[in-house]
Amino acid sequence: MQYDWLHLGSLIVIAHVLGVIAACHAILNTRTSQGAIAWAVSLTAMPYFTLIPYLFLGRSKFEGYVDARRLENELLRTRAHPPVWDMNPASGGRATEEFGEAVVRSLTKLGGMPFLPGNSVRTLVNGDATFAAILDAIESAQHYVLVQFFIVRDDELGQMLKELLLAKAAQGVRIHFLYDSIGSFDLPHGYVSALLAGGVDIHPFATNRRFVNRFQLNFRNHRKIVVVDGLRAFVGGHNVGVEYLGGNPRLSPWRDTHIEMRGPIVQSVQFVFIEDWHWATQQLPHFDPPPAEPSADDMHCLVMATGPADKQETGSLFFVEAINAARERVWITTPYLVPDEAVFSALTLAVMRGVDVRILIPSRRDHYVVFEASKLYAYELIRAGVRIFRYRPGFLHQKVVLIDSVAAAIGSANLDNRSFRLNFEIMVLTIDRAFADEVEKMLERDFAEAFEVDRSEYRKAPALRRVTMHVARLFSPIL
Incomplete structure (x- = not known):
């Protein structure tokens, strides 16, 4: 029995040593500070659970x-x-x-098209x-x-x-x-x-x-x-x-x-x-x-192809610039609500400008950790004045952004770090009032089949569920 305990103790020590080594690697190589902190904390505190996931998901830089x-x-x-x-x-x-010379110039330069x-x-x-x-x-x-x-x-x-x-x-x-x-x-x-x-x-x-x-x-x-x-x-x-x-x-x-x-x-x-x-x-x-x-x-369109090889954080910056361009409204539909700090700040500032900011997300989940993390982000966005809606009938997977009565973007990018920094994505931005009106009517039908979320979704959740939300958010840089 003493030999077994010695064996177990050795394994625990080895796990923590490897966790510290992996945490150092994460600090040096993870692309964002939030991601580095999330991995460093989890690898040092819970190496038994996070070492193997780090092998598969941890590196947001890949040599060469x-x-x-x-x-x-x-x-x-x-x-x-x-x-x-x-x-x-x-x-x-x-x-x-329609969209402004400065915005057109920045988006053209950002996307390279x-x-x-x-x-x-x-x-x-x-x-x-x-x-x-x-x-x-x-x-x-x-x-x-x-x-x-x-x-x-x-x-x-x-x-x-x-x-x-x-x-x-x-x-x-x-x-x-x-x-x-x-x-x-x-x-x-x-x-x-x-x-x-x-x-x-x-x-x-x-x-x-x-x-x-x-x-x-x-x-x-x-x-x-x-x-x-x-x-x-x-x-x-x-x-x-x-x-x-x-x-x-x-x-x-x-x-x-x-x-x-x-x-x-x-x-x-x-x-x-x-x-x-x-x-x-x-x-x-x-x-x-x-x-x-x-x-x-005579619709004007721009293809925004984003990916981890871009010089800039193209995916995140695209959403930030689109949100900053809004003067009347920003309506977004996304299956995963895990925004980074830049997008969160852009949404908050849009509300302060008097912009109607709405985000439509699913009421059903297909990924448990992402869904729990999104509840906490939804709560914080609601506190900032953003209106959050949950789609009732089934799973919502569309990726749509409507800006004022002028522009609409549709494609493959979600409102999460994986789309911002880890995946290759494509969005098509259209500048056309008639098409924006078509998208508006489509989203109005979707909002009609949704319910608005208030702060009680978080506040009335059991204590264990709230802890789960906060733990899930620790992994937001890789979700």
Whole structure:
């Protein structure tokens, strides 16, 4: 018995020593001070529970990866960007008139892409409308199809997509398919093999091209992109899985939003795919630009492609600048409410300016820790004057930002640190009063099916639940 206790004591000492070493590593390498503090405290106090998660989630710097990816993107944007960018026709146009010259300049510089006019965009509300439009567009493809999703499942929807892509490949259409290696970790090898055998060029997106880093779950490609012949592009919140059609009873009905774009902005979306494809394959596919199509709309759009290789904290700064630009209202819908200090401060200052700030979040959870942390952030935002609503019918997964009666942004980025700093994301910002009105009506329907949260959600929670919220928030830098 004495030998067993000695053995246990030695293991405890070793765990704490390793925890201290890992804490030092976190302080030196974690990208934000909040993240460094969270990891350092948890690793020294609870190494038995946090050492293994730190191996998978802790590093927000990955030696050589960020520099290599950044250099690659800079070269591509300098030498291989779409010709339409050189025209820069949006300079001094409606985007500047409606949104302000300073905001247009800052967002253009932040994202590294210009505002482009002459576009049309429509909302695709929920999975049936989204995948009906995407599958219809792929069915009409004549030259090429680009497909990129974070999650691809081998279920009924995944099979529909696979069979359609195989049919188009058999017709001579070039198919490029990119999926995230971690998000689609359970995608069977047979699914990929069947596409490869049928002429579909399919690859996983991984952190490192040279080897699979099994201890790195950060730096995921969370983008959802479909481009058809350079004429139509789709981005938004949906992945390929029946749960996005309401197939998961616990979370059904699933509430999500995609958009379909036509016009010059499609070239910017396509270029984001090309950047990711080049990283994954070291191939630079060439696509002839489609013939110019006259558009009845003159919507100005900007693609904001954010990721951990950016020089700046692009994801967070995009939200901060968009919120700071608001004079009347900021309405945000997000499945995960874990903002960083910069976004929290921007929301608070917007309230002080008299802006109507509302955030719509789910009332059902799909990730326990994130959900508990979001309750505490919701309470603090309510204290700051932000109105928080919870969507009743099912799980809310859409990522939408509405600014005044002028601008709307829709894409894949959540209001959390993972989207701000650890994932590759894409948002499309539109400057158009008619489209903003369409988005406003869509969100009004969502708010009508929600209830407003007050301070009692936190105050009346049992003491143990409040402790859980505070503990969950410690992990907010990696959620």
